Amino acid sequence: xxxxxxxxxxxxxxxxxxxxxxxxxxxxxxxxxxxxxxxxxxxxxxxxxxxxxxxxxxxxxxxxxxxxxxxxxxxxxxxxxxxxxxxxxxxxxxxxxxxxxxxxxxxxxxxxxxxxxxxxxxxxxxxxxxxxxxxxxxxxxxxxxxxxxxxxxxxxxxxxxxxxxxxxxxxxxxxxxxxxxxxxxxxxxxxxxxxxxxxxxxxxxxxxxxxxxxxxxxxxxxxxxxxxxxxxxxxxxxxxxxxxxxxxxxxxxxxxxxxxxxxxxxxxxxxxxxxxxxxxxxxxxxxxxxxxxxxxxxxxxxxxxxxxxxxxxxxxxxxxxxxxxxxxxxxxxxxxxxxxxxxxxxxxxxxxxxxxxxxxxxxxxxxxx
Amino acid sequence: xxxxxxxxxxxxxxxxxxxxxxxxxxxxxxxxxxxxxxxxxxxxxxxxxxxxxxxxxxxxxxxxxxxxxxxxxxxxxxxxxxxxxxxxxxxxxxxxxxxxxxxxxxxxxxxxxxxxxxxxxxxxxxxxxxxxxxxxxxxxxxxxxxxxxxxxxxxxxxxxxxxxxxxxxxxxxxxxxxxxxxxxxxxxxxxxxxxxxxxxxxxxxxxxxxxxxxxxxxxxxxxxxxxxxxxxxxxxxxxxxxxxxxxxxxxxxxxxxxxxxxxxxxxxxxxxxxxxxxxx
Numbered sequence: 229x230x231x232x233x234x235x236x237x238x239x240x241x242x243x244x245x246x247x248x249x250x251x252x253x254x255x256x257x258x259x260x261x262x263x264x265x266x267x268x269x270x271x272x273x274x275x276x277x278x279x280x281x282x283x284x285x286x287x288x289x290x291x292x293x294x295x296x297x298x299x300x301x302x303x304x305x306x307x308x309x310x311x312x313x314x315x316x317x318x319x320x321x322x323x324x325x326x327x328x329x330x331x332x333x334x335x336x337x338x339x340x341x342x343x344x345x346x347x348x349x350x351x352x353x354x355x356x357x358x359x360x361x362x363x364x365x366x367x368x369x370x371x372x373x374x375x376x377x378x379x380x381x382x383x384x385x386x387x388x389x390x391x392x393x394x395x396x397x398x399x400x401x402x403x404x405x406x407x408x409x410x411x412x413x414x415x416x417x418x419x420x421x422x423x424x425x426x427x428x429x430x431x432x433x434x435x436x437x438x439x440x441x442x443x444x445x446x447x448x449x450x451x452x453x454x455x456x457x458x459x460x461x462x463x464x465x466x467x468x469x470x471x472x473x474x475x476x477x478x479x480x481x482x483x484x485x486x487x488x489x490x491x492x493x494x495x496x497x498x499x500x501x502x503x504x505x506x507x508x509x510x511x512x513x514x515x516x517x518x519x520x521x522x523x524x525x526x527x528x529x530x531x532x533x534x535x536x537x538x539x540x541x542x543x544x545x546x547x548x549x550x551x552x553x554x555x556x557x558x559x560x561x562x563x564x565x566x567x568x569x570x571x572x573x574x575x576x577x578x579x580x581x582x583x584x585x586x587x588x589x590x591x592x593x594x595x596x597x
Numbered sequence: 598x599x600x601x602x603x604x605x606x607x608x609x610x611x612x613x614x615x616x617x618x619x620x621x622x623x624x625x626x627x628x629x630x631x632x633x634x635x636x637x638x639x640x641x642x643x644x645x646x647x648x649x650x651x652x653x654x655x656x657x658x659x660x661x662x663x664x665x666x667x668x669x670x671x672x673x674x675x676x677x678x679x680x681x682x683x684x685x686x687x688x689x690x691x692x693x694x695x696x697x698x699x700x701x702x703x704x705x706x707x708x709x710x711x712x713x714x715x716x717x718x719x720x721x722x723x724x725x726x727x728x729x730x731x732x733x734x735x736x737x738x739x740x741x742x743x744x745x746x747x748x749x750x751x752x753x754x755x756x757x758x759x760x761x762x763x764x765x766x767x768x769x770x771x772x773x774x775x776x777x778x779x780x781x782x783x784x785x786x787x788x789x790x791x792x793x794x795x796x797x798x799x800x801x802x803x804x805x806x807x808x809x810x811x812x813x814x815x816x817x818x819x820x821x822x823x824x825x826x827x828x829x830x831x832x833x834x835x836x837x838x839x840x841x842x843x844x845x846x847x848x849x850x851x852x853x854x855x856x857x858x859x860x861x862x863x864x865x866x867x868x869x870x871x872x873x874x875x876x877x
């Protein structure tokens with residue numbers, strides 16, 4: 229399925245060094261020196277090292293990591309708010325790092341929209357004047373940009389607040405305005421920098437689900453930076469996990485949970501809500517005996533392989549063993565209470581507690597809750 | 598035993614340097630002098646021909662538009678009092694110098710301040726010069742003015758411009774530098790040119806700070822204009838100077854109060870403007 233999707237962004241071996249001796253530091257990086265050694269020898273800080281990943285059309289890619297992992301720096305390299313020290317960044321086939329100033333401005337105006345952690349609304353402008361800012365920069369004439377801005381304001385649910393000032397809005401509403409501003413320019417690619425981190429937990433959850441709903445309609449390509457694993461899971465996209473400027477693992481939350489690449493990743497997902505992440509398909513018993521039992525079960529009780537354990541718990545609780553079907557409706561296994569318990573009580577290392585066989589036609593993108 | 602060293606001829610060197618500069622810079626200073634004296638003369642004549650009542654009314658109107666009713670009343674009352682004290686012409690002379698010097702100081706200072714905000718190197722060069730400028734006593738500024746412009750209002754104006762410019766430069770630079778970096782990033786992220794960013798985001802948000810700088814500039818300009826009476830600038834400073842020479846304390850006090858009233862009016866008007874920009 230991934231191969232069929234068109235790549236909107238390609239990041240190749242991007243590194244970023246802060247400080248004066250960039251060339252020396254890069255040379256040391258290539259010689260595989262550690263960050264501390266480079267800092268001691270050149271006084272430079274390595275923020276990113278050889279970062280490479282792709283973003284597919286229409287997906288939400290979550291760049292995750294703790295403070296200092298380089299995730300915000302990476303996001304800013306995509307639109308060159310921070311200049312990469314080396315590497316290439318292809319957006320729709322164009323290498324952004326090679327663009328000249330005027331071309332870069334055009335790119336920022338039309339291809340990319342950005343949403344900031346602390347909203348970044350201009351306090352001296354009303355909400356609608358904020359939302360139309362990108363269009364104003366583009367030179368769109370007044371009536372047209374007003375109309376487009378008002379439409380975006382409606383889409384994010386801020387109708388009626390257009391002539392108010394940012395200080396008159398709550399945090400959640402301000403961020404909706406920030407989102408409207410990014411949507412108004414009708415760019416296909418959104419860069420969201422910890423967009424919901426400054427909101428309180430309930431509002432954050434609302435915004436996450438609203439973003440997902442919006443995404444169903446608008447099908448933007450989103451790069452979302454976050455430090456919150458639960459947020460990454462709620463948004464449902466692939467995760468790029470970063471540590472100290474390097475990518476540690478790329479995959480769905482399920483991949484990261486079931487096949488952590490390093491000890492760090494394991495620790496990171498330690499307190500993960502397993503029931504929301506692991507799918508029925510993964511947890512199911514897919515042996516021949518299970519398939520035979522499944523074939524004999526009543527035809528109307530089924531759960532989808534792509535559903536999370538959380539979603540299928542009611543069915544398992546009510547009926548015991550339930551057949552699991554793939555996208556085309558074919559039975560691929562049987563999920564039993566035992567399967568659920570084994571998945572939830574997962575063991576840390578060694579024993580494979582989940583069926584590692586690939587699930588036929590399983591969706592690698594969004595998870596349904 | 599005589600240990601004294603020969604005196605370092607700083608005074609002679611400075612004299613020579615100044616003479617050389619005067620000659621070298623005359624292609625700039627001559628036209629500057631002409632333009633400035635032209636403005637000063639026209640404005641002074643204009644203000645002195647217009648009946649004072651009309652001037653007071655116009656000033657009060659401007660004050661009302663820009664700063665509100667209370668300041669307008671203060672302006673009208675203050676100017677009327679000055680008129681009654683028979684200090685109208687002197688006040689107008691000083692006012693013309695203050696306003697023209699301020700306008701030139703702003704015209705040079707604001708762009709310079711913007712340049713400092715946008716270029717770290719410019720700021721590194723300009724900032725210590727501003728610091729030095731603030732420690733020099735004001736009448737010292739008159740000294741370089743005289744060789745270039747002689748005695749009179751043009752010299753006074755030149756000294757005032759140089760003396761009053763630093764707050765404008767500094768506050769403009771500071772105001773722009775204090776615009777939250779996330780807002781500057783947002784402006785960049787949506788593809789603004791440097792000019793768009795300046796005009797749509799940085800200057801509007803720096804406006805309260807810049808106007809505070811304008812307020813300080815006007816106050817410094819007024820203080821300098823008064824001192825410049827020593828080199829023949831006339832005006833209210835001239836009245837004070839005359840009073841000192843004739844030992845007429847009463848007249849001196851009158852002129853002093855007039856200066857204070859003028860200062861309060863100018864201060865309230867510009868402060869109000871700054872506060873209004875803040876509220877927006």
